[in-house]
Amino acid sequence: MKGLILIAHCSKRSLSNNEFLDLVSEVENKDKKFAKIEAAFLEFATPNINTVVKTFIENGIREIYFYPYFLNSGKHVSVDLPNIINKLKEDYPLMEFRLLSHFGKSNKISNIIIEDISSYLKDGES
Structure with a gap:
């Protein structure tokens, strides 16, 4: 079974975090490719990535995809997330983890803006 974790940085404003959680719920309702889709926060809020991964494993998910909901490839996207995924690979060698390109890299964003x-x-x- 496949699972998807959408990852956001987090905000000190709970309203902002709730907007992300609502988006993830909407994605989960529309997508049928994954057995489970969950949100995780990189910092300051729960659930964090490790918590969601443990829950997925407990529920029989063996292939986990990570989708960074970040506009730019800053330190979190280029350094922190790869380090987290590499650590998970060490901790769970029988699992398959795949870090996807971050949201901002999508070639569809310019069309959405327009x-x-x-x-x-x-x-x-005009």
């Missing part, structure tokens, strides 16, 4: 901005313009405006 479409979203266009929705605010009146007909005929």
Whole structure:
């Protein structure tokens, strides 16, 4: 079975964290490729990555994908997350872990921005 963990940094504002949790719930409701989809926070909030991984393993998930919900490839994306995944590979050698490209690397983002901005313009405006 496959599981997906969407990872966000975290905010000191619980409202911001709840927005992310709502998004993850929406993704889970729409996607049928994964047996389970959960949120994890990198810092300051729960659940963290290790907690979600342990829960997945306890529920029989043996292949875990990590999707960083980050716009840019800063230190968390380029250093911290790979280090966390490498440690998980050491701790759980029979598991399969795959770190996916971060959200900001998607070639669809520019189209989403253009479409979203266009929705605010009146007909005929350019």
